Amino acid sequence: MPEIQQVLPKYMQIANFVRDQILRGDLQPGDEVPSERQIAVEWTVARPTAARALEALRHQGFVESRQGSGTYVRDRMRPNRLARERYSRSRDTGRIYPENERAVILAADYDTAPDHVAEALGLDAGARVVRRQRLIHADDKPVELSTAWYAGGIGETAPNLLIRERIRAGTMAYVEQVTGRQARYARDEMSSRLATNGERDALRLPEPSAVLVVRHVVYDVADHPLEFTEAVYPPERWAFEATYPVA
Template sequence: MPELEQSLPKYLQIAAYIRDQILRGDLGAGDEVPSERQIAAHWDVSRPTATKALEALRTQGLVESRRGSGTYVLDLYGLHRRARERYQRASQTGRIYPPTERAEIVASELVTAPAHVAEALTLPDGARALRRQRIVFRDDRPVEISVSWYAEAVAERAPLLKDRARIREGTVAYLEGATNRRARHGHDRVSARLADEDELEVFGLAGPAAVLVVRHTVYDMDERPMEFAEAVYPPDAWTFEETYMIH
């Protein structure tokens, strides 16, 4: 277990640790989370603190308590996993998706980069980029449509990107090995818009319908963009960002 810090109450730090396990998919729907007694022992905190940690998870809609049984992860079809959670899972397990999820690569092609992609990847106007599109399924239900973009020079050094096959460790981990560039940080920009016809069909939505859009850019140690991705989620998708103190 990580050490507790002074910046946040202990119960919130414990809740955040368990929440991250749920967001990564380490704990799936129906899995039992640690009990109050287990939390108190593992984290060396009081039972009331452990109780408040589980209550925080219940308030966030992540778990439910069953009298005489325990506390269990809810069925979270509306939950979307951001790149942050997938990077954490890949670094710990070597696989980017949990057992209940899978991705299908539906396109991988070199095309002229749209203006916003060229800007994100710092490419000149009219430059080509590799467009790699995937659909993510959870229990065979589509929960995400995403397109990753790479500069043509990067794609030449990382040839597996051109194949319509899964890269199990994740594209960023693969890029690091293929290009000898180390990813330093990612930047997410979240917005919403109306779904297009293809998105309505994949998600089984009756239009018009709003979708959540996350634009994600990965930068290397020299602040150069390695990957730009756009992920689209159905209208009931949600996630948690952070917990912070006001007073």
């Protein structure tokens, strides 16, 4: 019989909260994370629970302890930012990028949907779509090349999608606001392949180079596709999904 999933223990919920702050960029490499005392007070838990949360983060490789100083985000922590972290940051701060990241809009126009885009958006083959491509830099190094597609009709309601300028709160927040369609859930599919010539040039990669590819589909409250994005990431960076109970 199907069973309701168990809630994660308190220490893991705390660890996941801090982990998400790291993945969102709110806590940068070298930043100090809350101490056992701070966690115990803010979360109203016992000190051993707070200590176990920090220990879990250490074991997972997110933080390191410095004798007589505190606990800090590891200097080598360089995760790829997935859409989930950016949605969360946009909702909480009104901005999708932390201070050390910036995006350059490379394209914002109408195009003919490639077959896999048309299928993801539930459109006929060769349908007219809005295409919006961006190159994201972290600490002035290119770390993501992504292209978002929308059904062509959305371009009439959301004209800013067709302007090569940043949308500060994020394109999804903007599309929701002007269309009245609310995003309900998203699905990510990850794979790897060799980078194309254009991807190597944009991400400054040698030939040949493997890249991580994430295909991201956002669905509205009626379960209709609202946005399809294909993001390409360079090697030697990684994507982290979730911590979950096994037993």
